[in-house]
Amino acid sequence: MLLTPFPEERLDPRVKRTRALIENTFNHLLEEKGFSAITVQDITSHAEINRATFYAHYADKFALFESILRARFRAEMDRRTLRTCTYDSHNLNALMETVCDFVALSASNCKGNDAQFEAIVEAQVRQQVQAILEHWAGQIWPEDPSFNKDRSTAATWAIYGLAQQWSQIKPQQRQPSSQFTKRVLPMALALLHAEPQTISQVG
Amino acid sequence: MLLTPFPEERLDPRVKRTRALIENTFNHLLEEKGFSAITVQDITSHAEINRATFYAHYADKFALFESILRARFRAEMDRRTLRTCTYDSHNLNALMETVCDFVALSASNCKGNDAQFEAIVEAQVRQQVQAILEHWAGQIWPEDPSFNKDRSTAATWAIYGLAQQWSQIKPQQRQPSSQFTKRVLPMALALLHAEPQTISQVG
DNA sequence: ATGCTTATTAAACACCTGTCGGTTTAATCC
DNA sequence: GGATTAAACCGACAGGTGTTTAATAAGCAT
Numbered sequence: 001m002l003l004t005p006f007p008e009e010r011l012d013p014r015v016k017r018t019r020a021l022i023e024n025t026f027n028h029l030l031e032e033k034g035f036s037a038i039t040v041q042d043i044t045s046h047a048e049i050n051r052a053t054f055y056a057h058y059a060d061k062f063a064l065f066e067s068i069l070r071a072r073f074r075a076e077m078d079r080r081t082l083r084t085c086t087y088d089s090h091n092l093n094a095l096m097e098t099v100c101d102f103v104a105l106s107a108s109n110c111k112g113n114d115a116q117f118e119a120i121v122e123a124q125v126r127q128q129v130q131a132i133l134e135h136w137a138g139q140i141w142p143e144d145p146s147f148n149k150d151r152s153t154a155a156t157w158a159i160y161g162l163a164q165q166w167s168q169i170k171p172q173q174r175q176p177s178s179q180f181t182k183r184v185l186p187m188a189l190a191l192l193h194a195e196p197q198t199i200s201q202v203g
Numbered sequence: 204m205l206l207t208p209f210p211e212e213r214l215d216p217r218v219k220r221t222r223a224l225i226e227n228t229f230n231h232l233l234e235e236k237g238f239s240a241i242t243v244q245d246i247t248s249h250a251e252i253n254r255a256t257f258y259a260h261y262a263d264k265f266a267l268f269e270s271i272l273r274a275r276f277r278a279e280m281d282r283r284t285l286r287t288c289t290y291d292s293h294n295l296n297a298l299m300e301t302v303c304d305f306v307a308l309s310a311s312n313c314k315g316n317d318a319q320f321e322a323i324v325e326a327q328v329r330q331q332v333q334a335i336l337e338h339w340a341g342q343i344w345p346e347d348p349s350f351n352k353d354r355s356t357a358a359t360w361a362i363y364g365l366a367q368q369w370s371q372i373k374p375q376q377r378q379p380s381s382q383f384t385k386r387v388l389p390m391a392l393a394l395l396h397a398e399p400q401t402i403s404q405v406g
Numbered sequence: 407a408t409g410c411t412t413a414t415t416a417a418a419c420a421c422c423t424g425t426c427g428g429t430t431t432a433a434t435c436c
Numbered sequence: 437g438g439a440t441t442a443a444a445c446c447g448a449c450a451g452g453t454g455t456t457t458a459a460t461a462a463g464c465a466t
Binding site for chain 1: 451452453454455456461462463464
């Protein structure tokens with residue numbers, strides 16, 4: 001299984017309550033003041049939770065945000081693909097659109113263009129995309145796994161970079177993500193299907 | 204001029220001294236304990252500088268590190284290319300090798316795989332590479348500047364991603380950067396020379 | 407219901423951050 | 437060389453961090 005959305009462990013209801021409280025408060029504060037302005041103090045006082053309790057669940061506010069992003073992105077991919085773990089051109093298209101929309105949505109929640117914030121979003125999304133593309137590359141090229149890593153890495157970074165660039169254009173001025181994806185998807189495709197020598201050398 | 208290596212402003216010798224003291228101490232501490240373990244306290248006490256003086260020169264330790272990285276990378280590119288601002292296949296090769304070696308060297312200074320550290324290196328290097336590739340794309344495709352942005356963005360991210368992936372292989376197990384670059388450079392080339400429609404569609 | 411376990415709380419801890427007002431010291435300009 | 441400008445120092449500040457200890461309370465068995 002590629003993605004394990006819900007471990008669905010039976011958790012102590014206190015733990016469930018506390019985590020939900022923390023995450024909801026965090027999401028609320030994120031829209032209100034942006035990531036860098038949020039302190040653990042903020043979260044715990046608004047959630048009416050002891051500060052030590054926060055640290056019993058998350059190492060710091062970064063770990064909290066990462067966990068939230070991971071869950072959000074997985075849910076979004078599951079919503080947009082039939083079977084995320086099966087490669088076909090429709091799913092690759094869906095992947096890229098998902099990344100575009102996800103990054104754009106995140107950026108809109110980000111007051112003051114916070115570099116920390118963007119780095120965390122990037123790292124999490126890239127990690128998810130890389131896992132999916134490595135899986136897909138294994139289906140396309142069942143042999144020569146070493147170059148599969150290069151293919152999926154190049155495709156992952158190119159896709160994320162393009163999505164991020166697109167997301168930074170003002171919403172009124174940019175074309176919809178579906179159209180943008182259609183325009184640049186050939187690049188990702190070329191990378192995912194690339195062979196070391198067969199790409200034409202251009203001087 | 205693409206890169207402005209040395210503004211060579213005439214600086215107050217005190218400023219020069221203080222900045223050199225801070226940067227040298229930082230570099231020393233970086234090798235010793237890694238980025239995340241360094242505090243501004245550390246830097247100023249080892250440099251025998253008042254803490255307030257630090258903040259007169261850099262907003263925080265992140266800004267300091269960014270400034271050091273920027274200077275280092277530019278110096279390295281200038282060392283490895285004849286004219287950085289002119290595109291040819293040799294310079295593209297040199298660019299990729301530079302990124303590989305630069306990231307690998309940085310990573311070796313990174314105790315305990317610090318995510319913050321890596322994010323800063325990535326952001327700085329990507330920014331430099333993007334500027335160079337946009338410039339080069341403008342030379343290759345003097346018309347249709349809008350797709351030039353897509354080309355250079357995709358190439359930048361793919362190059363950085365590949366370099367970063369390579370740099371994380373143990374030095375004994377990976378091939379030298381020159382060989383790795385030779386192997387994956389076609390991918391970067393394809394992106395930089397891509398046209399929206401002409402890349403073959405694969406199902 | 408009664409114990410056992412585990413989450414949450416409360417209060418304190420040492421430490422770091424970024425900033426400020428006032429002083430001292432070094433560079434620069436005539 | 438003496439006046440002027442600006443960098444560097446000093447001490448203090450209000451805040452936040454992450455950790456610890458002991459006490460309390462909630463969940464979960466038998």
